Structure formats: structure tokens, C-alpha cells
Amino acid sequence: MAYLERTPDADVAYRGQSLGTRKPAEAQPSLCSFGAKTAQYRPHEVVYYEGDPADRIFEVARGTIMLFKLLPDGRRQVVEVLRAGDIFGLPNGSEQDCTAETLTDAKVNALDMHQVESSPAIQRQLTRCLVAQMQSLHEHAVLLGRKSATERVASFLMHLVPDRGTNVCVGPVDEANDSRQVKLHMTRQEIADYLGLTIETVSRVISDMKRRGLINVERNDEIRLNRVCAVCQLTGRH
Amino acid sequence: MAYLERTPDADVAYRGQSLGTRKPAEAQPSLCSFGAKTAQYRPHEVVYYEGDPADRIFEVARGTIMLFKLLPDGRRQVVEVLRAGDIFGLPNGSEQDCTAETLTDAKVNALDMHQVESSPAIQRQLTRCLVAQMQSLHEHAVLLGRKSATERVASFLMHLVPDRGTNVCVGPVDEANDSRQVKLHMTRQEIADYLGLTIETVSRVISDMKRRGLINVERNDEIRLNRVCAVCQLTGRH
DNA sequence: CGGAAGGTTGAGGAACCTCAAGCATGGTGG
DNA sequence: CCACCATGCTTGAGGTTCCTCAACCTTCCG
Numbered sequence: 001m002a003y004l005e006r007t008p009d010a011d012v013a014y015r016g017q018s019l020g021t022r023k024p025a026e027a028q029p030s031l032c033s034f035g036a037k038t039a040q041y042r043p044h045e046v047v048y049y050e051g052d053p054a055d056r057i058f059e060v061a062r063g064t065i066m067l068f069k070l071l072p073d074g075r076r077q078v079v080e081v082l083r084a085g086d087i088f089g090l091p092n093g094s095e096q097d098c099t100a101e102t103l104t105d106a107k108v109n110a111l112d113m114h115q116v117e118s119s120p121a122i123q124r125q126l127t128r129c130l131v132a133q134m135q136s137l138h139e140h141a142v143l144l145g146r147k148s149a150t151e152r153v154a155s156f157l158m159h160l161v162p163d164r165g166t167n168v169c170v171g172p173v174d175e176a177n178d179s180r181q182v183k184l185h186m187t188r189q190e191i192a193d194y195l196g197l198t199i200e201t202v203s204r205v206i207s208d209m210k211r212r213g214l215i216n217v218e219r220n221d222e223i224r225l226n227r228v229c230a231v232c233q234l235t236g237r238h
Numbered sequence: 239m240a241y242l243e244r245t246p247d248a249d250v251a252y253r254g255q256s257l258g259t260r261k262p263a264e265a266q267p268s269l270c271s272f273g274a275k276t277a278q279y280r281p282h283e284v285v286y287y288e289g290d291p292a293d294r295i296f297e298v299a300r301g302t303i304m305l306f307k308l309l310p311d312g313r314r315q316v317v318e319v320l321r322a323g324d325i326f327g328l329p330n331g332s333e334q335d336c337t338a339e340t341l342t343d344a345k346v347n348a349l350d351m352h353q354v355e356s357s358p359a360i361q362r363q364l365t366r367c368l369v370a371q372m373q374s375l376h377e378h379a380v381l382l383g384r385k386s387a388t389e390r391v392a393s394f395l396m397h398l399v400p401d402r403g404t405n406v407c408v409g410p411v412d413e414a415n416d417s418r419q420v421k422l423h424m425t426r427q428e429i430a431d432y433l434g435l436t437i438e439t440v441s442r443v444i445s446d447m448k449r450r451g452l453i454n455v456e457r458n459d460e461i462r463l464n465r466v467c468a469v470c471q472l473t474g475r476h
Numbered sequence: 477c478g479g480a481a482g483g484t485t486g487a488g489g490a491a492c493c494t495c496a497a498g499c500a501t502g503g504t505g506g
Numbered sequence: 507c508c509a510c511c512a513t514g515c516t517t518g519a520g521g522t523t524c525c526t527c528a529a530c531c532t533t534c535c536g
Contacts, residue, residue, distance in 0.1 A: 067376070069376060069379075069380050071380065071384060071475065072474075072475065072476060073474075075384045075474075076384070077380040077383040079376045079379040080376075090369040090372065092366075092370055097377075098376055117362060120358045120361065123358060123361040124355060124361065126365060127361065127364060127365060127368070128330075130365070130368040130372065131328040131329070131330050131368070132330055134328065134368065134371070134375070135330060135335045137317075137375040137376075137379065138305070138307060138317045138318075138335055138336055138375075139335075140379060141307075141315055141317040141375065141378060141379065141382060142307050142309065142315040142317070144379060144382035144383045144434065145315040145433075145434030146309060146313045146314070146434060147309075148523080148524095149523080149524070187481095187482070187483090188482075188483060188484095189482085189483095193383075195383075196382065196383030196384060197524080197525090198524075198525060198526080199482095199484095200483095200484080200485085200524090200525075200527095201523090201524060201525075203483060203484055203485080204484080204485080204524095206483095206484095207484070207485080220482070220483070220532095220533090236309055236310075236311075236313075237310065238310060386491080386492095387491075387492070425514070425515090426515060426516095427514085427515095435492080435493090436492075436494080437514090437515080437516095438493075438494085438495095438516080439491090439493075441515060441516055441517080442492095442517080444516095445516070445517080458501085458514070458515070
């Protein structure tokens, strides 16, 4: 389990690789400045389980964290993938509705709920975060409900490209070299559970994109998009 | 378009038929008490379109409203179905990410965003609503990503039964008569777009449940669950 | 070198979609 | 009052996509 420490610092400030439609946050105040406790985690550690008491809110200070839900027969759905600046573990007064697990090394700030309620500044920041994450969930619902396997994987990859995962297609930044490498931070199984597919389907789609020259698989969790714009064309938003 | 009026009243107070995992709200203050403007709508009127400027928040005072997103080729995903007490139209500073359309006659309270920011009381209520709706979205992601057609329709029906749509199965309220009628307020097409299916699949699943004696279709948008518990068994949560 | 973990590939099948036709209900006008 | 139409729903046949199961490959590490 992770250890707790009290620190005033924050790696949060800039959210460069935003997963979802969110804009990079402009120098938000971290929860740390409000007296949050900080905890460090290794990859694939559980921050809390579904059903645990929900009395604090958490903020990702560094690293990547996923929230998932399980069905009794073992089917899993990863419902959110969170990065620095994102909020999670929201109390509805009772229990956590998801399990939170780290994907990478991570640093997490935790704050008591009554502290949140008493500070309008935290409240405002919290609202901003929630609204942004809500929009990500909306877009993910479209992906899960209406997109093909190829479109899902393409959308997933595009969300890993800073400023290119949004609805608006900005076109290639540099006409000559529209290539870009991204780090997945997730296994094929985790990606499959995030995209509502099986591990085999994810693997097949990636192999297919590789065969078509759209991407190169540098390492298992590192992919080069040879022409970002071409991948963007496959997301279903065109 | 709907007409605007200024009223101090609220039908909001009690959220009996909660769609999603939310608990019925205990006598929440309505936005009306904070000077919100109220608008009335007929069924299938658009409150705002995706892309409209987002500078106010809305609260469902009465009726049912859906939020949906469209892909360029016309595929549609209904991402939320909202009932009295729910909040929508959340500004991330720029544009609406969904289209909001009424399913029934509806009354909507609208409040300027800067009013919200200046009132801690509204902020707290807003947070509560957002957290509850977020959990609904999480559960819906599981439905869209991991459930079969039958499980989706069964889950949808169960959410229309007050206090039986949650994760916890409370069992039959009355052993002898575990029957219950629900009003859908949605066409087959809207249900299909909500559940990530086609209209034909929704129709087939309903016909199948009818054939198995689980439900009776009293009218197109009114269904009797003959044994609520039996339908609950089909949701995938058992 | 051997094992473990993660990933890929293939064959076959199930679930859901597509396309097309037909049915039920409600409203309108002759 | 009934023919007519529009809308929404149902049903069937056939096809596609994705899943399941199984085998095999790759990388890493002791």
C-alpha cells in the first residue's frame, strides 16, 4: 500500500496529455494548497475498491489512474482513465461506485469531504473538473454505443495525442511530418475493457493498422502514428 | 420555442422515478429559490443544440429530458436521460457538448453561470447532482460496453421502477404481487439510441420478454413487469 | 534454458445489424 | 362512417462484425 505524506508541492499544474475532450487546464490550484494529504503508488496498485466508504475526494497529482466496474460474472468495464488534474472518488454520501487502480507510478492528493464543502474555491475547481470529466464520459458513451472496433481504437489513439483528441480536427500541425509517438500506459486487456471490446479484437485492429502503414508498434505500450491525420479519419468524427 | 417566465415555485422537491443509480433527493432546494428563470416545453422540443454557447445551467423541474450526441453520418447516442432534480447544460466555458431535447412536457429552470459561481449553496447542490449523474454515466458505460441486448433492455426497464434500479437487489416488495407498470416516455428508436442497439433489436427483445411472460405491453410506451424480480435477474447484475 | 506474462493469429460461431415487408394505431377528410 | 395516410412498431431472411476458443509467438527474467 502507498505511504502518506504531507506536501505543499504539485506536479498537477499542466495537463499536457489530456485523455478525453478536455482542454489543458490553465494552472489550476492543486488540492495540496488546501491541505490535502499526498500518497504515492506503484503501477497496478488499488487506491480503493468499489464498495469502500466514500468520504474523501482524490486528485491525480501525477501519473495515470483508471476507474472500473465489475459485473458478478467477471466482465469488466473501465469507465474512466484519469490524468494529472483529474478528480475521482466522489462521495455520494455512501460508497465508492468504482474501483480505482493505478496504471503507472502515481501521486494522489486526498481531501476530506467536509473540507471541500467548506471552501468555495475548492468547490469551483471541483465543478470545473466534474464538468470536464462528464463531457469525456459523454463522448465515451458515443464510442461504446455507436462506434466500430476500428473507430474505437483510432479514437483511443487520438486521445493520446495532445490537442488532437477533441471533436474539432485541427489538421496536421506540420504538413511534412505528421507523425507522433504515444505511450499507452495500458495493456491490451485494459484497452479492451476500456473500449468495450475483447483483447483479440484490439490486437487485430492494431495489427491491421500496422499492415496498412498507419502506425508502427515500437513497443507493446508505445505506438507511432505515422500520419496522425490519417488515424483521425478513422475515428468516426469525419 | 418555449416561453420564459419567472416563478418562485418548484415541482422538483421529490425525485420519485429516478433513472440511474441515484437515490431520491431529499427535499433539495430548487434553483428557483435562487432566481432562476423557468421555461415550459412540449414533448420533443429542443432546449439547446450541441455547439450552442454554454453560459447557463439548467435544472429539470418537471418532465423528462434527454441529452444526445450525433456522429457526422447520423448515428446518434443518447448519453443521459434526465428527470426532475437533474442538472444539465453544464458550461465548460464554451459550447454545449450535447443536444438537449424534451421527451415529455417539461419545465426547466435556467440560471446564469456567474450566479452559480457566487453562491456556495448552489455550488454544493450542483456538486451533489453532478456526482450522482456521474455515477449513472459509469453504470451506463458498463451497460454499453459489456452487456448483451437482453441485459440492456432489462436494465432499462428496472431503472424505471422506483428504488429497484440500483445495484443492490432489494427483492420483491410484496411476495404475492411483484408486478409493476412503468411508463417509458421514449419511442423504440430513442430507447435503441440510448442502449446502443437498433430499433429492431429492441423490438425483438421486448417481444421475446412478452413471449416468456415476463412483461405485458399495455401500450407502446407503457409496459407491465409481471414479476419485477424476474426482470431484475436479466440485468446482468446477478 | 525454462517458465511466465503479455500479445498475436486463425477457424468457427453467436449476436446483432441491415434490408425489406407487413401490421397496428390514430388522425384527417370525403 | 369509412377510406386513406402517416407514424411507429414488429417480424423475417440474410449478412457482418465481433466474440470464443485454441494454438502459437515474443519478451523478459531468474
